[in-house]
Amino acid sequence: MVPPLALDIDGTLTTASGRIDSRVFELLPDWDAPVVFATGKAFPYPVALAHFLGRAETVIAENGGVAYVDGKTSVLGDPAAPRAVVEAFEARGGEVGWGDGDTVNRWRESEVALSLDADETLLREVTAEAGGEVEIVDTGYAYHVKSPDVSKGRALRRVASALGLVPADFVAVGDSENDASTFAVAGESYAVANADAFARDAADTVLDESYMDATAGLLETLRERSE
Known part of the structure; x- marks a missing residue:
């Protein structure tokens, strides 16, 4: 079985110009495990991405300040x-x-x-x-x-629990300082080559390629590994 995924969006599922890479729509709709989109963007953005992929709208937004899973929205940070x-x-x-x-x-x-x-x-x-x-x-x-109490990693703990999983079940991919907390709790963590120093230092592995090139290659590897 393929593993659950915790995926950053900007810099991870995008091109260098910031556009969603078309391979997202090829690789993720049929991923046979939960996919959590974990982003610094506001709540509507990851929800829309999940919606147009035909996936459950399981998301972490605002760097962990908002989480949505199983029809329930949790605001985890005081504004x-x-x-x-x-x-x-x-x-x-x-x-x-x-x-x-x-x-x-x-x-x-x-x-x-x-x-x-x-x-x-x-x-x-x-x-x-x-x-x-x-x-x-x-x-x-x-x-x-x-708030310093808010992070993607803490939000992933909540989302994973609601899914009947633990964060260590997840493979996490990201590119930025805000992904380091996700990397700290995920079972496997990967920074794309364009990642900042915080993410690179926190990840288990730094991939050779950048942006969606790196993520697409990793997803193919994870799929092959599960067969």
């Missing part, structure tokens, strides 16, 4: 402190950086994401003044201001 920090950041001249509309944050329930164009020095200064109530995670796509 009050992150929002207060970002408000203080803006009061001192900082900008979130997404422009009018800000669809990046519109549906977020547990954290706030800022553009990489935001003033990182000021943001970290304001965050430090919060006295440990929040932390910043740099995913390579955004600065995420969130």
